Amino acid sequence: MARHHLINGIKVPFTAQEEADWDANEAAHAAKQKKTVEAKPYIAKRKLAYPQIGDQLDMLWHSIDQDTALKSKYFSFHQAILAVKAKYPK
Amino acid sequence: MALVKLNNRGVRSVTDFGGTTALGTYKFIKKVTASSSSTISFVDGSSSVVLDDTYKEYLFTFKNIHPSANQNFEFNVSIDTGSNYNVAKTTSFFRAQHLEGGSSQVFSYETGDDLAQGTGVARISNLCGTENDMNVSGYLYLFNPSSTTFVKHFMSRVNSTFTSSDATVDLHMAGYANTTSAVDAVQFSFTSGNIDAGDICLYGIN
Numbered sequence: 001m002a003r004h005h006l007i008n009g010i011k012v013p014f015t016a017q018e019e020a021d022w023d024a025n026e027a028a029h030a031a032k033q034k035k036t037v038e039a040k041p042y043i044a045k046r047k048l049a050y051p052q053i054g055d056q057l058d059m060l061w062h063s064i065d066q067d068t069a070l071k072s073k074y075f076s077f078h079q080a081i082l083a084v085k086a087k088y089p090k
Numbered sequence: 091m092a093l094v095k096l097n098n099r100g101v102r103s104v105t106d107f108g109g110t111t112a113l114g115t116y117k118f119i120k121k122v123t124a125s126s127s128s129t130i131s132f133v134d135g136s137s138s139v140v141l142d143d144t145y146k147e148y149l150f151t152f153k154n155i156h157p158s159a160n161q162n163f164e165f166n167v168s169i170d171t172g173s174n175y176n177v178a179k180t181t182s183f184f185r186a187q188h189l190e191g192g193s194s195q196v197f198s199y200e201t202g203d204d205l206a207q208g209t210g211v212a213r214i215s216n217l218c219g220t221e222n223d224m225n226v227s228g229y230l231y232l233f234n235p236s237s238t239t240f241v242k243h244f245m246s247r248v249n250s251t252f253t254s255s256d257a258t259v260d261l262h263m264a265g266y267a268n269t270t271s272a273v274d275a276v277q278f279s280f281t282s283g284n285i286d287a288g289d290i291c292l293y294g295i296n
Contacts, residue, residue, distance in 0.1 A: 003284070006127040007172065008120065008137035014128070022128065029282045044217070048187065048194050048255050 116149065119292040124285040126158065132292050133172040134274040141274055143236035145294030150232070150276070152248060152290055154225040157218050159283030160253045162203075163226045164211035167235075167242070167267050168275035175277050176209040181265030183213060190256040207268065211279065214246045215261050217253040218280075224251035225288060228261075235273035242267040 003014045061081050064070040120139050134141035166175035183203040187196045203213045215226045228248025245264035252259045
């Protein structure tokens with residue numbers, strides 16, 4: 001089907017060159033989509049499903065807090081969060 | 091002048107209201123309805139479209155913009171009445187999201203949807219679904235497009251139905267066209283496919 005622009009409400013058919021350019025753009029886009037979205041459909045689903053960054057960091061801190069070796073390894077991170085928790089206790 | 095109490099009969103008989111043009115008002119300029127259109131453009135100077143120094147601020151409203159493919163709703167601007175849409179733009183883009191199922195509340199900056207001096211299209215909305223009830227609705231402001239001194243700021247906010255996940259996505263984009271030439275045309279499109287349906291209205295603001 002011939003494409004058109006809608007310029008100020010008036011239909012203006014694509015020129016042959018514009019049709020060719022648009023076809024090329026769509027083909028390039030489809031190829032890119034195939035590489036990313038179609039080949040890896042889980043990407044968009046994961047993007048929507050991951051917890052918020054703050055929640056992820058909170059889970060990470062609690063995991064570290066339960067492990068002596070990790071507490072030592074990530075001392076600065078653990079202590080910085082711990083200091084806030086101590087300052088504003090539940 | 092004596093005050094006259096208005097009633098239905100009085101208003102129905104009115105043939106003209108007193109001028110209020112000195113007040114700040116939204117002035118409707120043009121409504122364009124998509125019909126499987128690859129692009130929708132508003133170009134200054136024809137078909138009653140004004141996009142010049144008549145107004146210092148312009149508003150585009152999007153109602154039920156429906157894509158033919160799952161794609162991004164985008165725009166670009168021109169400084170040569172639509173011969174070329176290729177002005178350098180820098181934008182920021184962030185989203186808030188919530189799924190119908192009540193999960194996945196997210197607020198995030200979208201690094202893949204912004205521009206840094208890009209001359210291609212600027213993204214207004216990311217992946218909108220094609221199911222019959224899915225669409226993008228919202229607005230875009232363009233400030234002082236005819237200035238030959240300043241860059242041209244713009245900002246949009248739309249709500250979209252996200253592809254295949256039944257999510258509401260509140261999308262914020264803002265930026266500027268990095269030119270001191272007058273912007274006199276604006277074009278809307280999807281990354282691929284057509285704008286199947288929907289209305290775009292243009293208003294000037296005093």
